Amino acid sequence: MEERDFFTEKNETKQHTIYCSSCKQSAPYQIRWIRRTKKQSLPPRATEDDRARFKAARDYMVRVDDVLRCSNPRCGKRIEITSLQTVVLL
Numbered sequence: 199m200e201e202r203d204f205f206t207e208k209n210e211t212k213q214h215t216i217y218c219s220s221c222k223q224s225a226p227y228q229i230r231w232i233r234r235t236k237k238q239s240l241p242p243r244a245t246e247d248d249r250a251r252f253k254a255a256r257d258y259m260v261r262v263d264d265v266l267r268c269s270n271p272r273c274g275k276r277i278e279i280t281s282l283q284t285v286v287l288l
């Protein structure tokens with residue numbers, strides 16, 4: 199079974215404060231995440247191995263956005279998001 203068989207996916211937007219190294223200003227940005235919540239149970243076709251993997255699996259979030267456009271109108275540079283993790287365990 200694939201990992202996506204273990205989880206329910208939901209898109210989420212969270213506000214984070216991101217620092218721009220070009221203009222040295224921090225501002226709040228809406229960052230997109232995908233929340234993967236473990237399903238209640240596995241379908242009957244799951245193997246022994248799938249069940250072991252499913253048991254060990256945890257809910258987590260994956261960050262969708264990697265880059266932003268600086269919201270400072272005098273800057274507008276590209277910001278690479280390095281201050282946030284790509285995957286967050288819940």
Ligand SMILES: [Zn+2]
Binds near residue numbers: 219
């Ligand atoms: Zn900036």
